Amino acid sequence: MRGMGAGGSRHDLQERGQAELKDVPLSRIYGLFRKYRGQLTAIVLLALVGGVIGLIPPLVMREIIDHALPEGNKTGLLVMVGLLVLLPLASGLLGVWQNHQNTKVAQGVMRDLRQSLFANLQRQSLGFFTDAKAGEIIQRLTGDVQAVQNVVSTLVVSAVTQSAIVLTSVGILFALDWQLAILATVILPLFLLPVRQVSAIRKRLRIETQRVRGDMSARLGEIFGVSGALLTRIFQQEPQQQRQFSELNERVMQLELRLNLVGRWFGMVIGVLGPLGTALIYLYGGWKVIEGTMTIGSIVAFAAYLGMLYGPVATLLNLRVELGTVLGVFQRLFEYEDVVPEISDREGAEPLREVEGRIEYCGVSYAYQPGQYALQDVTFSANPGEVTAIVGPSGAGKSTLIGLIARLYDPTEGAVTIDGRDIRDVTLHSLRKQMAFVTQESFLFHDTVRQNLLFAKPEASQEEIEEACRQAYIHEVISALPQGYDTMVGERGHRLSGGERQRLSIARAILKDPRILILDEATSHLDSASEAFVQAALDELMRGRTTLVIAHRLSTILTADRIVVMEAGRIAETGRHAGLLAADGLYAKLYRTQFAKAGADAEAEMRASTAKSR
Numbered sequence: 224m225r226g227m228g229a230g231g232s233r234h235d236l237q238e239r240g241q242a243e244l245k246d247v248p249l250s251r252i253y254g255l256f257r258k259y260r261g262q263l264t265a266i267v268l269l270a271l272v273g274g275v276i277g278l279i280p281p282l283v284m285r286e287i288i289d290h291a292l293p294e295g296n297k298t299g300l301l302v303m304v305g306l307l308v309l310l311p312l313a314s315g316l317l318g319v320w321q322n323h324q325n326t327k328v329a330q331g332v333m334r335d336l337r338q339s340l341f342a343n344l345q346r347q348s349l350g351f352f353t354d355a356k357a358g359e360i361i362q363r364l365t366g367d368v369q370a371v372q373n374v375v376s377t378l379v380v381s382a383v384t385q386s387a388i389v390l391t392s393v394g395i396l397f398a399l400d401w402q403l404a405i406l407a408t409v410i411l412p413l414f415l416l417p418v419r420q421v422s423a424i425r426k427r428l429r430i431e432t433q434r435v436r437g438d439m440s441a442r443l444g445e446i447f448g449v450s451g452a453l454l455t456r457i458f459q460q461e462p463q464q465q466r467q468f469s470e471l472n473e474r475v476m477q478l479e480l481r482l483n484l485v486g487r488w489f490g491m492v493i494g495v496l497g498p499l500g501t502a503l504i505y506l507y508g509g510w511k512v513i514e515g516t517m518t519i520g521s522i523v524a525f526a527a528y529l530g531m532l533y534g535p536v537a538t539l540l541n542l543r544v545e546l547g548t549v550l551g552v553f554q555r556l557f558e559y560e561d562v563v564p565e566i567s568d569r570e571g572a573e574p575l576r577e578v579e580g581r582i583e584y585c586g587v588s589y590a591y592q593p594g595q596y597a598l599q600d601v602t603f604s605a606n607p608g609e610v611t612a613i614v615g616p617s618g619a620g621k622s623t624l625i626g627l628i629a630r631l632y633d634p635t636e637g638a639v640t641i642d643g644r645d646i647r648d649v650t651l652h653s654l655r656k657q658m659a660f661v662t663q664e665s666f667l668f669h670d671t672v673r674q675n676l677l678f679a680k681p682e683a684s685q686e687e688i689e690e691a692c693r694q695a696y697i698h699e700v701i702s703a704l705p706q707g708y709d710t711m712v713g714e715r716g717h718r719l720s721g722g723e724r725q726r727l728s729i730a731r732a733i734l735k736d737p738r739i740l741i742l743d744e745a746t747s748h749l750d751s752a753s754e755a756f757v758q759a760a761l762d763e764l765m766r767g768r769t770t771l772v773i774a775h776r777l778s779t780i781l782t783a784d785r786i787v788v789m790e791a792g793r794i795a796e797t798g799r800h801a802g803l804l805a806a807d808g809l810y811a812k813l814y815r816t817q818f819a820k821a822g823a824d825a826e827a828e829m830r831a832s833t834a835k836s837r
């Protein structure tokens with residue numbers, strides 16, 4: 224199956240909330256953190272020191288109550304109070320530093336992960352993006368990676384330091400009074416039992432909220448993208464979208480409310496249980512004080528320690544749920560890292576040097592899905608400098624055919640060669656350097672006109688850019704824009720007209736100056752003036768290059784050196800216009816239904832506009 228990787232095929236990529244330890248190789252997670260292990264050790268040590276410092280104040284209070292006060296020792300009192308001020312200060316300062324180090328490590332790991340995922344996504348062939356949802360890719364690269372932040376704070380720091388704090392506190396409790404300590408260690412887990420239940424509920428709610436929020440962003444992206452906004456208005460779907468959105472919106476609100484309410488209840492239970500524990504300690508401990516077997520200072524210290532234990536114990540109880548979530552995130556990220564590109568350089572692939580431009584398809588078949596052939600046994604050649612027009616009904620396999628020459632896909636059977644070399648034997652970079660694609664949808668990035676042009680040739684000078692634009696009959700239009708070549712083209716180039724966008728993408732191809740040109744002529748009808756400009760620009764572009772063109776224009780098929788007629792994935796006929804017309808086959812039928820009509824329409828429009836201008 225295409226796209227199979229160690230993490231499975233891209234079709235298997237799923238949204239998972241939780242994962243088990245056995246599902247995720249820990250060594251791989253460790254690998255991500257390895258280069259930060261020095262910093263991590265420092266973080267854990269700092270957290271331990273901070274935690275231990277935090278444990279001292281109750282002992283100081285015991286000293287004040289049991290010794291300084293009864294003995295009237297003012298100096299001792301001053302020293303102890305000083306300690307009560309300084310200790311939290313020291314632990315606070317350590318906390319700031321440690322938190323900064325935490326974030327540094329987490330951000331470093333996140334940066335490395337994003338970089339590695341981005342690089343792997345860039346290597347993927349087109350098929351990957353046809354199947355994956357853009358929103359999901361963005362979610363993994365931003366949202367999921369963000370979740371890694373929790374790993375450092377939750378797992379590394381919490382697990383180690385909280386365990387240390389709990390162990391030390393329990394040790395101190397036993398040293399203070401072993402009977403009371405046994406009582407405390409028995410009642411504490413009872414009080415904390417609801418914590419697990421509540422956090423499991425909160426976790427579920429949080430995952431659900433994130434999912435609904437994700438849906439909301441995806442919907443908003445579609446609805447308010449220029450194409451979506453246009454479609455909505457044309458089909459007058461505003462009220463329906465309003466309704467759908469308000470449902471989602473309501474759901475987000477309800478979920479957030481429930482999440483908050485569960486949180487509040489939880490806070491309340493802890494708020495009540497905490498003092499209840501303290502009350503029990505005072506009851507039992509107070510009894511012992513009255514009987515003279517325990518000091519007042521010890522009870523105060525004891526109660527303080529007990530209060531300090533709730534947080535860390537709750538965190539430790541939650542650790543399994545947290546660990547599951549974190550592992551789930553890593554699992555999803557590793558899946559993306561593991562998708563093996565379908566198309567990549569073969570071992571020992573050599574660069575394709577300057578070519579003459581002879582293209583041959585030798586017995587090429589291609590199936591998107593096993594057994595379902597979009598192309599079957601296609602054989603033809605395109606001579607250097609000639610124009611080969613590909614025509615055929617919708618779904619005949621024309622786009623698939625031209626995609627193979629740039630190795631957007633590799634043939635299931637057969638081979639495509641350039642100047643006699645199998646294109647799978649040369650490096651992808653050098654292959655694609657030899658060709659330019661002008662597609663139906665002239666995609667432009669949300670950037671300036673200049674940057675969009677430089678995409679084809681980053682080192683091009685202003686003169687080269689302008690020359691290419693002159694040849695594409697677009698220079699005048701650009702010069703008349705408010706900031707000329709520095710004007711932003713708007714989302715997907717929607718500031719420019721369809722014809723202008725096409726000419727800009729033609730200028731981009733001219734700038735690249737390739738030997739091989741792949742064209743997918745737009746089916747949309749431009750007005751005759753625009754059409755004439757686009758045609759003139761295309762003629763300029765095709766001159767002297769080997770051109771494969773999915774033809775929709777009459778002029779293209781009339782002047783083509785060869786016409787390849789496709790039908791249901793096979794070549795039905797090849798030849799030139801006159802010969803094919805005479806043969807009275809599929810081409811003649813297509814010509815009568817599509818091309819002759821398109822030509823007549825264009826001619827009529829041309830005549831009308833000339834009459835009007837007179």
Ligand SMILES: Nc1ncnc2c1ncn2[C@@H]1O[C@H](COP(=O)(O)OP(=O)(O)OP(=O)(O)O)[C@@H](O)[C@H]1O
Pocket residue numbers: 353591592597615616617618619620621622623624
């Ligand atoms: N990504 C894909 N996955 C599965 N099948 C596909 C995919 N892309 C195209 N196909 C199928 O392959 C066949 C050929 O499609 P192709 O786009 O090459 O036709 P076409 O001649 O360019 O059509 P049109 O003129 O309508 O653009 C069609 O049956 C189509 O449904």
